[in-house]
Amino acid sequence: MARNTDSLAAPRVSPPDLPENLALAEPQRNADLIAARLDLTGTADLAHSSLEQCVIAADVDLLDLTGATILDVAMRDVRAASMPMRNASIRRLRITGGRIGTLDLSGARIDELELRDLRIDYLNLGGAKARDIVIADSAIRTLDLPQAELTRVSFETSRSEEVDPRGLRAKDVDLRGLDAMSFTDANSLRGVTLTTFQVQQLAPVIAAGLGIRISD
Template identity: 75%
Template sequence: MARTTESPAPPRVSPPDLPDRLEPAEPRRSADLLATSLELAGDADLAYASLEQCTVRADADAVDLTGATILDVALTGVRIASLKMRDAGIRRMRIIGGRIGTLDLSGARIDELELRDLRIDYLNLGGARATDVEVADCRIRTIDIPQAELTRVRFAATSSDEVDPRGMRATDVDLRGLDALSYLDANSLRGTTLTGFQVQQLAPVIAAGLGIQIKE
């Protein structure tokens, strides 16, 4: 598909639609939570729960949102060793400020997600289908996105040690604001936008993928 002058199209990310009043609630598996505020600690099991118009604060070891339905949810100032959202359905979610050890979004279906001002050790988007994602002012040690399908995803003022894009399918994915030390497979970056300097850094990886030997 030919790129237009507007490429890469920016993500269309809007803030969660939250009510003026929120009622406190306790986390539980398969809960149906509407217009609530959650304070999480220790191990919080919210697998297969439904969270709509909720705020979350957490100082927790593990938060399990596997298979959850997440609509208009904001997390602020979190400290979570493991945040699991495998196979979750996410629409308009914002995570701002804090520290997350492992953020597991593998297999998730994502529509509007903002990650901002976070330190993340390991971000897993393997097999996810993500549209309209903004990642800004983050330090992410390892980013795994194998077999992911990404549309309108942008990184800004973000750094990473290692990115694994193997098998990724990308449309309007803007990596110009991602300062990554290494990519495991440059051939999987089709559909992304990079700066000229980034392409120069990737030249040895691209050459190796093409079977080109570089010698001075």
């Protein structure tokens, strides 16, 4: 029996737990920052750093968070050409407002992520193991999900020009709020929830994947 969408589990996302007082800090590689505020410009190297209960504002060419450990962090009005977060460990991260060229979360381990009111040219979740993600009021030109493991993910009033779900393993992934122009492989959408209209749009791609030729 097909699963009723009423039983679709929603993301369990809570706001970052932030202290009232934050100390201004400077970025550096391998930093260990707690209760800090960072106002970043130019190029910021925080690769392999630990950030806990921090607030970040950034207008940068590069914000490197590769391999970082992120716990209870809020980013506001972010403008970044590139934000690599490959293999990062994330728990309760909220990014609100701004524009990001490339947001690379490939290989990341994610538990509670909110992306709100953002424009992202390229969002890469390839190979990520993630649960409890909300993406709302955002425009994503290209969304890459190859080999990702996603649990309890929802989109709200968002759009994307291209979505690549090849090898996606999905559980409770709600795509009804994502207006996607194209999916590279509809047959990799097993486990997601779509509207009837979205399925109708995908019918030619699904048919092609099954070797069905459509001719009127």
